[in-house]
Amino acid sequence: MKTTVGILFLFLSFFANAQDATEIIKKVDQKMRGNSSSSNMTMKIIRPDWSREISMKGWTLGTNYSLILITAPARDQGTAFLKRDKEIWNWQPTIDRVVKLPPSMMSQSWMGSDFTNDDLVKESSVVHDYHHFIRGDSTIKGYDCWKLELIPKEDAAVVWGSIELFVSKKDYIELLIRYYDEEGYLINTMILSEIKEMDGRIIPTKMEMIPAETPKQRTVIIYNNIDFDIDVDESFFSIQKMKRIR
Incomplete structure (x- = not known):
């Protein structure tokens, strides 16, 4: 009887921990995403002997719709990426062509950067495609943080084998993310910084992705x-809009 009660207690403790971790992930995701959003961003690709800068605009609606438009440099201007549910398209104005990206391309580099296609258009959902666990506490840049681990669900079409995430307890701010492959090797580390208020929310405004091998x-x-x-609805996120938007 004691053994049965002990097993039940451990099971309930494990379940409660998973539930708490999921609530943290939901709050983090909602804080950075909102119900919808529009943004203006700058991406800097930095290499030992050269660097490149790309300007872009982005729009989102929930977790199922997003649109990214490249506004500079001139050679890439007008290039756009659209996500509707699980389908993703790329508009290439220089060749007047729309390309549908297959799931196999989600792990490939986005615009020659250290971010993947999945990172930018968020095909996978950290809320729905992963199991969430609290693995302890930590301190990052003076912030008291939860250390969380995200393990993909069996039927989830995701890029990573696991994700390690550090979130501040005070404001639910992501500060550090580590991405691992299916064999447990570290692939990328993302450092989030320059915490500022934007449109009434305290968020990190700088994301730095660093490959482990380079x-x-x-x-x-x-x-x-x-x-x-x-104020945006699903009709905004169409192939026709992707081709016309400026």
């Missing part, structure tokens, strides 16, 4: 501005 290179995305809960 730590001297990195890609930095800076939010110049972002507006949350904008």
Whole structure:
């Protein structure tokens, strides 16, 4: 009887921990995403012997719709990426062509950066595609944090084998993320910083992605501005809109 009660207690404790972790992830995701949003961003691709800067605009609606438009440099201007549910398209104005991206391309580099296609258009959902667990406490840049681990669900079509996430307890701010492959090897580390208030929310406005194998290179995305809960509906996220938007 004691053994049965002990097993039941451990099971309930495990379940409660998972539930708490999921609530943390939901709050983090909602804080950065909102019900909808529009943003203006700058991406800097940094290599030991060269660097490149890309300007872009982005729009989102929930977790199922997003649109990214490249506004500079001139050679990439007008290039756009659209996500509707699980389908993703790329508009290439220089060749007047729309390309549908297959799931196999989600782990590939986005615009030559250290971010993947999945990172930018968020095909996978950290809320719905992963199991969530609290693995302890930590301190990052003076912030008291939860250390969380995200393990993919069996039927989830995701890029990563696991994700390690550090979230501040006070404001639910992501500060550090580590991405691992299916064999447990560290692939990328993302450092989030420059915590500011934007449209009434305290968020990190700088994201720095660093590959484990080439730590001297990195890609930095800076939010110049972002507006949350904008007036936009599903019709905005269409192939026709992707081709016309400026």
